[in-house]
Amino acid sequence: MPVFTVTGEIDPFLHVSLRKGERIFCESDAMVMMEAPLQVKGQMRGGLGRALLRRLSTDESFFQQEIEAVGGDGDCLLSPALPGAIELLDVTPSSAYTLSDGSFLAAEVGVELNARLNSLGGGVFGGTGGFVILEARGMGKLAVSGFGSVFTLDVSPGRDLVIDNNHVVAWSSGLHFEIGMPRSGGGFFSSLMNSVTSGEGLVIRFSGQGRVVVCSRNRSLFRPQTSQ
Template sequence: MPSFTVTGEIDPFLHVSLRQKEKIFCESGAMVMMEAPLQVKGQLRGGLGRALMRRLATDESLFQQEIEAVGGDGDCLLSPTLPGSIELLDVSPGESYTLSDGSFLAAESGVEVRARMNTLGGGLFGGTGGFVIMEATGQGKLAISGFGSIFTIDVTPDRETVIDNNHAVAWSSNLQFEVGMPQTGGGFFGNVVNSVTSGEGLVIRFRGQGKVVICSRNREIFRGPGQ
């Protein structure tokens, strides 16, 4: 199977080693370098319908890159769009992950990154992808990226975990999540006022047993108004 390694401390690369006939797929434009035995091409992965669903869920192209070791073994280097860390996750039939906008970087061919309908609350609010969100299922390695540094939180059933909406990168799909305003103890109107005046905006509340991957930077603040 392909070997995934994160290389570098600041704005790292994803280093992938492939044996002949092995293949991976990655976000459009992620390939930085590849050796001669490898071949890259654009794919409507999952067909036009699923590609359109992915397009609704993210700002990515309809096409994803497929890199295959056609002429022998070879290595490639991939890089995410925004500066920041890369995290490797193990996807299995018992462990799938929901991905926030722009967090997908690459995966083994045994992983399927598909669109599914979001919860009503998640669809109406925030950066979780609107009414259509991405989920990684199947079996294999998944590489995700976050703006800034990345940290993984273990959520347990005895404690609700609250994450700022713009800092959530990915989470275990079995977790229950709800998008809303931070609780301030002042009722609905007080929560709205405090959310605006504190600059915190929306949050995601996670319950259950699983992982949440967060990043240190907020890309919406970085982009600024109107960008």
């Protein structure tokens, strides 16, 4: 099977080693380097309907790259669009992951990215994919990226986590989540005022059993410098 390795401490690469006949798929434009035995092509994974839904509802591309070791064994280097760390997750039939917008980098072909309906709160507030979000199911390695550093948090019964909406990268699909405003001890208007004055914005409350991958930077605040 393909071997996924994160290499480099600052803005790392995803290094993938493939044996002849093996394939992976990745986000469009993720390929930085590949050895001569490898071949890259655009693929509309999941058919026209799924690809169109994925493109219209999230930041993911209509076409994704498929890299295959055609002429023999070979290595490739992949890189996410925004500067930041990469986290490797193991997707199994009993362990699926839900991805926030733009976090997908690459996966083994045994992993399927399927669009599913989000909760009403998630659809209205956005940041986690709008009304339709991506879910990674199947079997294989999944690479996700976050803006800045990433850290994986464990959620267990009785130990709920409240995380800023813009810092969530991915989470175990079995977790229950609610999107709202930070609690301030008062009513709705008190919470609204607290959200405005604290600058915290919307948060996601996770409960149950699973994992949440978070990143240190808020990409919605990232504005490239333009020349005057």
